[in-house]
Amino acid sequence: MDKRERMEALVRLLNEYNYYYYTLGEPKVPDEEYDALYDELVRLERETGIVLPDSPTQKVGAELSGQFPEHRHRVPLLSLDKTTTEAGLRSWAERVERLWAEANAARAAQGLSPLPAPVYVLEPKFDGLTVVLTYEDGRLTKAATRGNGEVGEMIFETVKVIPSVPLSIPERRGVFEFQGEAIMPRSRLLRYNEESPVKLANTRNGVAGALRNLDTREVRRRGVDVFFYHVNYASDRPFRSHREMIAFMREMRLKVTPYSEAFTDLEALLRAIREKEAERAALDYDIDGLVIKLDDLATREALGATAKAPRWAIAWKFPAVEATTRLVDVVWNVGRTGVVTPQAVLEPVEVGGVVVRHATLNNIEDIERKGLRFALGRLVRLRRSNDVIPQILGPAEAAEADPAHEIVPPAACPACGTPLEREGPFFYCPNTLSCPPQLIRQIVHFAQRDAMDIEGLSEKTAAQFVEAGLVRDVADLYALTAEALLVLPRFGAKKADNLLAAIERSKAVPLDRFLFALGIHGVGKETARRLAEHFGSFDAVFGATFEALQAVPGVGEVVAESIVHFFRAPHVRETLEKLFARGVRPQPVAKEPEPGDRPLAGLTFVLTGTLETLSREEATALIESLGGRVAGSVSRNTDYVVAGEKPGSKRARAEALGIPILEGEAALRALIEARRQGDGSGDRR
Structure with a gap:
């Protein structure tokens, strides 16, 4: 055996030992034996000048330079809706079962087999840093944070030194994105704070700081680990269920979530939630709740998502942690919309592992409702809601004897001195132009x-x-x-x-983003998108009447009135004129098709290969604009596969399932035209 072959054998063996030690927690050999093999590999790498791509020696930390570039996720990472009560969970489950029944009724009308009865999977909601790892043809090539769900930070150099993260996986073909949570064990936090002059407030800060640190040795020092719980993207491997995903990740030697249990009965699920909540304190890692999700992926697809969260999952958040401290002062801050809000200044107090110095007070009516109007200087009860946002509940029982002062709202804007105006419980500064x-x-x-x-x-x-x-x-x-x-x-x-x-x-900005940028009260990203799609151009939105705005899905009376009022304001019109005079040009979008122009409604397509003139994104947009849906993998629910040049395994799977294949862009356009004409030649069934 030559040196190269010996090195390959050592890499395979040491990675095997690492898997059992770091991922399974089951050491296969004594430390001395591992160290001897590791030292031999280091010596051979030094002698030959060769370092194999998945060598465990590359997991030793070193100093880096530079900043973290952006990474766009292949599939957006959505947030989860939340509940803290049994009633909230029951309401969510009822909604899931109603949507499931509606989906099955629609499938029956189309002659499709029914979706299975809902099975709920319960898993921990880790309190760490979400990471997404990309493996291409078996090799770890990218690692990124969640970021805003669409774009995160590249943290490849720090993630690759985490002992439980494999540099390669057994599946050598295709592209996979695995989603997990990087955590810092509680035991390592205690040890770190004993040894370090700079203390960490909690494990979440510890892991986030380690993975964004330019010195990767901090990753090992803080004991960073990762638990994986989702396959975010798989180029050529369809999954039927969440449990199948978990099994696949385990086969890929990823360290999966330590607890994942399926339930068909809601009462059994609630009992398990209470049990897991009681066991929380005994864990060596922080969780701030539990996640309940549907197991069947076809049902998930049928239920879909809102702009922010999937309908098929919900987070159960644990009760807040409380403490008592003194209300030292109240400061008033001016927000983007001019609302002046009070913020409590507190004597520092530790609540759930975090030192809290400020708390939310919302508005003057909130202060009065909680009995805090004359509580300045007194002890108050503090709650850190959902382990994140501190708020004051009211005076502490022992506060009566304390000297106290009144909380008095300011008469003038604390930033610009303009007299404040009051609207209900809120004070606001009317000086929108120069505050x-x-x-x-x-x-x-x-x-x-x-x-x-x-x-x-x-x-x-x-x-x-x-x-x-x-x-x-x-x-x-x-x-x-x-x-x-x-x-x-x-x-x-x-x-x-x-x-x-x-x-x-x-200057050349999509219309929906321009509308969102203007900061119209009540117009978030989703509403801006709907306005852009409905009206098509800025001039049409600008000139829309109250009644026309209400015709847009999701726009009610309050938002419609807000939009009309916004565009009538003289200073807004002046700003818009200046923007356009200086070259800003909101790009029109295609208006929503009329109800009769949805020839692909009800059809599911899968794209593979390269089309003649359309990019993958453009083809997807075309299909969706005409009522169709584009899926990422071929299944029995697929109606057509659109195959361009150099198609992948999706074409072969479609042929095996007997799914019609549209040969290129011309065939897709022919199908669209045929269904527009209503001659039935485009019907699969």
């Missing part, structure tokens, strides 16, 4: 990735612009010059050029 905090937050909102996407325009930079008098409304961003930027502190030529280039790129 600095409002303007700064408007700029940040306007520039964010989901809006105008002006990279590099942070809150600090926005504050610089406002303080220097360079920006008095968002339109002034498009009048900035390099000369004006270079006189600002910490603004070099490269930073100025990059920011100006980003501002220039943002």
Whole structure:
């Protein structure tokens, strides 16, 4: 056996031992034997100058340089709806079963087999950092944080040194994205805080800091581990159920979630939730709740998702942790919309492993309702809701004898001095044009990735612009010059050029993102998207009547009135005129097709290979705009497979299942035309 062969054998053997030791927790050999083999591999790598791609020696930490680039997930990672009560869970389960029944009725009408009865899977909701790992042809090639669900940070160099993360998996073909939670064990947090002069507040901060640290040795020092619970993307491997995904990840030698149990009975599920909640304190890792999800993937697909969360899953959040501390002061802050809200300043107190210094008070009526109007200086009861947001519940029982002062709302804006106005329980500053905090937050909102996407325009930079008098409304961003930027502190030529280039790129912005960027009260990303799709152009939205706006799905009286009021405001019209004069051009989108122009309604397509003129995204958009749906894998529910050049295994699977194959883009367009004509030639069944 030559040195290369010996190295390959050692890598296979040591990775096997690592799997049993770090993932299964079952050491196969004594430490001394492992160390001897490891040292031999290190020596051979030094002698030959060869380091194999999946060598365990590459998991030793080292210092890095540079920052973390962005990574776009192949499939967006949605958030979960939440409940804290049995009633909330029962309501969710009833909704799931109703949607399941409706889906089965629709399938029966189409002659399709029914979806199986709902099976609920219960798993822990880890309190760490969500990570997504990409393996291509068996090799770990990317690792990223969740980010905003669509784009995260690349943290490959730190993730690859986590002992339980394999650098390669047994499946050598295809692309896989695995979703998991990186955690720091509680025992390692205690040890770390005993040894380190800088203490960590909790395990979540510990793991997030380690994976974003430029020194990868911190990953080992903090004992970072990963539990995997979802296959986010699989290029050529369809799954039927969540349990099948878990089994596959276990086969791939990934460390899967330590608890995953299926239930058909809701009462048994609730009993298990109570049991797991009682066992929480004994775990060596933090969980802030449990996740309940449907097992069958076809049912998940049928139920779909809202803009933010899947309908087939819900998070059960554990009760909040409480403590007592003193209310030292109340400060009033100005938000982006001008609302002036109170924030409590507290004597620092530890609540659930986190030191809390501030708490939410919401508004003056909230203060009065909780009996806090004359509680300044007294002891109060504090709750850290869902392990995250601190809020004051009311005075503590022992507070009566304490000296106290009244919480008095300010008469003028704490930022600009403008007299405040009151609307119900809220005070607000009417100076929307030049109140600095409002303007700064408007700029940040306007520039964010989901809006105008002006990279590099942070809150600090926005504050610089406002303080220097360079920006008095968002339109002034498009009048900035390099000369004006270079006189600002910490603004070099490269930073100025990059920011100006980003501002220039943002001028051609999709209509939905432009509407969201304007900050219209009640118009979030989803409503902006619906407005853009319904009206097609900015002029149509701008000129829409109250009645026309109400015709948009999801737009009620309050939001419609808000939009009309917004566009009538003189300062808004002035800002819009300046934006357009300076080159901002919201890009129109295709209007929603009329009900009669949905020839692909009810059909499911799968795309494979390269089409003649359409990209994968363009083909998907075309099909969806005409009422069809595009799935990622072939199943018996697939109606057509559209095959371009160099199709993958999806074509072979379609042939095996007898699913019609459309040969290229021309065949797809022919099907669309045939179904438009209603001659039936496009019907599969």
